[in-house]
Amino acid sequence: MISRYIIPAILLYLHSTVAGAVTRIAILDFELKDLTLAPGIPAEIKRTESIKPLLEKELSSAGYELVSIPIAAQHAADSGVGYLFDHSDVASNLGKQFGADYILVGRLHKPSFLFAYLMANLVSVKDQKVLDHFITESKGPNVELVIKAVENLADKIDNRLENRYTPPPPGNSGK
Numbered sequence: 001m002i003s004r005y006i007i008p009a010i011l012l013y014l015h016s017t018v019a020g021a022v023t024r025i026a027i028l029d030f031e032l033k034d035l036t037l038a039p040g041i042p043a044e045i046k047r048t049e050s051i052k053p054l055l056e057k058e059l060s061s062a063g064y065e066l067v068s069i070p071i072a073a074q075h076a077a078d079s080g081v082g083y084l085f086d087h088s089d090v091a092s093n094l095g096k097q098f099g100a101d102y103i104l105v106g107r108l109h110k111p112s113f114l115f116a117y118l119m120a121n122l123v124s125v126k127d128q129k130v131l132d133h134f135i136t137e138s139k140g141p142n143v144e145l146v147i148k149a150v151e152n153l154a155d156k157i158d159n160r161l162e163n164r165y166t167p168p169p170p171g172n173s174g175k
Helices: 002-019 042-061 071-077 088-097 143-161
Strands: 024-027 031-034 065-067 102-110 115-124 129-139
Touching: 024 042, 031 042, 042 065, 042 102, 042 143, 071 088, 088 102, 088 115, 115 143, 129 143
Parallel strands: 024 065, 024 102, 031 102
Antiparallel strands: 102 115, 115 129
């Protein structure tokens, strides 16, 4: 008679544990790949550094748990520009060390003074594979345009994972 109550209780517990699991994402610092005739100017470095915190804000607003990876650990795993972007196995191992389900490796690719691309690989820590490769265009260095590009990137990432992010309405970006 006791087993009649125990089995449903166990099933309910297992269901609530799985349903309550939070998706944990680690976002690495974006790297700048500047192909212009004046690479690495301070404004571009500042723009590149702004992407990660903006993206973290957007994904956390959708309920994702952000996993912090110290910059020293990121640098230790990195063997040069583009290495983690091109080696999902190494990026995955880095995410695994810090308990992430997914790790996002990104770059700001700037082939022109007129536009740049936010590029990101979403890597599954469990199977070390790139789940998706995202590209979002940002025209001009204007801060509002960078914020909009990050919101678009967050929407693409969320659509691939859990589809629960709601971008701010037009005109309310970054507020």
